[in-house]
Amino acid sequence: MVKLLTDEQQEAVDWQESLLLTACPGSGKTRTLIAKLVAEIECVRGTPRSICCITYTNTAVQEIEQRASEQLQAGDERYIYVSTIHSFCLHSILRPFAWLRPDLGGARRILTRDSPDFEAICQYAAAQVNLLQLNQADYEAFESLSVDTNGRIIGVALKNDAVCRAAPYFWARCAQLGYIDFGNIVYGAYLLLREHPGIALSLCARHPWFLIDEFQDTTELQVEMLKLLHATRRSKIFAVGDLYQSIYGFTGARPELVAPFGVHIGARSDLSLSLNFRSSRRIVNHAERLFPRLPPMTAAGSTRDYPVDPILIRGGTVFEAITEHFLPALEAQHIALGDATILAKDWFSLITLARELRDFGTPIVGPGARPYKRSRLFAQLAEQLCGAIVEPTGDTTRQLERALFHTVQDATGQARLGLFGFAGRQVLVRLQREALRLANLGHGAIAWLDAMSQATGDILLRAEYVDRIQSGLFYASVQEMKADMIRQKVDIFNLTIEHLGLFASPTRALRLSTIHYAKGREYSAVAVIGLRTGYFPFKYSDDVIAEKRQFYVAITRAEKLLMYVAERDRWGNAPSPFLGPTGLNVLR
Numbered sequence: 001m002v003k004l005l006t007d008e009q010q011e012a013v014d015w016q017e018s019l020l021l022t023a024c025p026g027s028g029k030t031r032t033l034i035a036k037l038v039a040e041i042e043c044v045r046g047t048p049r050s051i052c053c054i055t056y057t058n059t060a061v062q063e064i065e066q067r068a069s070e071q072l073q074a075g076d077e078r079y080i081y082v083s084t085i086h087s088f089c090l091h092s093i094l095r096p097f098a099w100l101r102p103d104l105g106g107a108r109r110i111l112t113r114d115s116p117d118f119e120a121i122c123q124y125a126a127a128q129v130n131l132l133q134l135n136q137a138d139y140e141a142f143e144s145l146s147v148d149t150n151g152r153i154i155g156v157a158l159k160n161d162a163v164c165r166a167a168p169y170f171w172a173r174c175a176q177l178g179y180i181d182f183g184n185i186v187y188g189a190y191l192l193l194r195e196h197p198g199i200a201l202s203l204c205a206r207h208p209w210f211l212i213d214e215f216q217d218t219t220e221l222q223v224e225m226l227k228l229l230h231a232t233r234r235s236k237i238f239a240v241g242d243l244y245q246s247i248y249g250f251t252g253a254r255p256e257l258v259a260p261f262g263v264h265i266g267a268r269s270d271l272s273l274s275l276n277f278r279s280s281r282r283i284v285n286h287a288e289r290l291f292p293r294l295p296p297m298t299a300a301g302s303t304r305d306y307p308v309d310p311i312l313i314r315g316g317t318v319f320e321a322i323t324e325h326f327l328p329a330l331e332a333q334h335i336a337l338g339d340a341t342i343l344a345k346d347w348f349s350l351i352t353l354a355r356e357l358r359d360f361g362t363p364i365v366g367p368g369a370r371p372y373k374r375s376r377l378f379a380q381l382a383e384q385l386c387g388a389i390v391e392p393t394g395d396t397t398r399q400l401e402r403a404l405f406h407t408v409q410d411a412t413g414q415a416r417l418g419l420f421g422f423a424g425r426q427v428l429v430r431l432q433r434e435a436l437r438l439a440n441l442g443h444g445a446i447a448w449l450d451a452m453s454q455a456t457g458d459i460l461l462r463a464e465y466v467d468r469i470q471s472g473l474f475y476a477s478v479q480e481m482k483a484d485m486i487r488q489k490v491d492i493f494n495l496t497i498e499h500l501g502l503f504a505s506p507t508r509a510l511r512l513s514t515i516h517y518a519k520g521r522e523y524s525a526v527a528v529i530g531l532r533t534g535y536f537p538f539k540y541s542d543d544v545i546a547e548k549r550q551f552y553v554a555i556t557r558a559e560k561l562l563m564y565v566a567e568r569d570r571w572g573n574a575p576s577p578f579l580g581p582t583g584l585n586v587l588r
């Protein structure tokens with residue numbers, strides 16, 4: 001099914017040279033990108049080439065693949081290659097060409113926050129510089145370590161002197177244990193591209209177009225890589241983004257690199273998408289007060305005339321603001337809980353609220369909502385199996401397949417791609433049948449978890465996806481989940497299959513999330529919390545405009561209802577200056 005495009009979207013798709021497209025919030029950036037992806041297949045069909053699309057997160061990759069597949073002819077999937085920047089660097093550059101520079105670590109496992117050795121590696125590196133107690137911010141700084149073209153540290157880690165000093169030990173320890181971190185994946189790929197021009201030639205022979213999503217959040221390293229690709233003169237670049245939505249400065253993103261890059265590659269840059277199909281006119285007006293655009297952003301979607309002004313709630317606690325104002329407003333406007341979100345600058349400000357809302361009986365998803373660690377081996381598959389029992393959706397099989405694949409990978413260290421085929425479906429049918437049988441016994445979620453984790457081990461052992469020792473890991477991880485829940489003071493005997501299923505199909509629950517998580521998403525109703533002086537923007541912030549952009553991203557997620565929450569804090573701080581005369585002017 002071909003989606004209709006506006007004239008401005010169509011003009012961008014039809015442009016046959018490199019293009020930097022500025023797109024205001026809700027202007028159909030993704031729709032335009034997908035239309036370009038599908039349109040350019042015409043020039044590669046029947047060849048070994050494909051159109052390469054690089055986007056920011058795995059979720060965005062899945063969304064683009066899925067939405068594109070609705071418009072593709074049978075067999076055309078092979079002509080699109082959608083990937084995150086890290087996956088592109090790893091699979092298209094580092095691994096195939098690692099033999100040119102084995103020291104760059106192309107053959108190593110990827111180190112993520114969930115890797116079993118992550119904390120031990122950080123602690124080892126920190127100890128080398130006499131940092132003996134690591135806090136959350138230190139782990140985050142290690143996790144986001146990234147470098148510029150000269151290998152110098154950039155981004156948030158720069159503000160953490162101890163982590164900067166510990167970084168060489170961190171990288172050396174990673175190498176020793178056979179890991180590579182995200183920062184070095186991109187840096188290693190850049191070095192290979194720079195030192196071996198043949199690599200760029202081979203990539204450009206394969207991909208006549210590179211489509212780049214969220215270009216405002218690109219780093220110097222990524223810009224330099226694109227320049228090296230463009231220098232072959234064999235590929236064109238279609239980059240789409242919005243400078244006002246650049247919120248990844250902490251990973252080294254530099255929106256000021258966009259314009260010079262456009263000039264460098266001779267890209268057209270006068271085209272912009274200015275119709276917002278997401279938000280009501282009243283919400284768009286607020287966004288325009290924050291960052292007036294040229295041409296102005298205009299509400300053009302079905303919610304255009306929605307008659308509710310954004311609301312400011314001040315004083316009281318966040319919990320009171322949500323339960324006494326936001327939830328009743330959702331009910332009055334007939335907005336489902338699953339269509340609404342509460343946004344905060346960082347996830348720890350959501351933890352207490354999550355606990356209070358859980359006790360209040362409001363179904364929620366997001367940080368603090370899960371009473372156990374998400375990384376527990378059996379957690380993801382258990383949630384998906386429960387979701388399939390409680391509320392199967394059109395996407396259930398696909399999500400189950402993905403969960404099963406990841407669970408087997410975590411248990412065995414092996415990527416068993418066969419799980420996405422017929423053999424995987426057979427295992428899934430067995431798992432689902434057993435999950436349903438056990439749920440029908442009506443003994444509650446804890447008994448279900450115990451029995452189902454053992455059954456999963458047996459089914460996967462019989463299908464030869466795990467060995468005998470690995471088959472016991474699922475039950476063991478359920479014991480860890482139980483311990484997590486007891487620590488969180490959850491009444492585990494009242495936990496139901498519905499509770500577990502909620503995390504798999506969050507359409508019935510209110511989502512609590514950070515603004516970064518919400519980027520690229522849209523909700524009928526949004527409450528932005530923490531709008532206090534000193535906190536938003538942070539009183540020691542050296543980049544208030546970056547925080548203003550973050551606030552801009554938050555308010556432009558809303559379609560119909562927008563609520564600002566300036567809760568009371570113990571220092572009696574006034575509401576955020578973003579709400580005052582220099583910002584939205586909603587303070588009286």
Ligand SMILES: Nc1ncnc2c1ncn2[C@@H]1O[C@H](COP(=O)(O)OP(=O)(O)OP(=O)(O)O)[C@@H](O)[C@H]1O
Pocket residue numbers: 004005006009023024025026027028029030031242245276277278301519520521522556
């Ligand atoms: N030509 C169009 N006609 C009608 N609706 C459209 C059109 N283009 C996009 N939309 C709708 O507008 C909404 C926003 O689209 P999308 O999420 O792609 O915007 P975006 O530009 O990526 O936004 P943001 O940058 O804020 O994340 C979606 O619901 C989409 O279906």
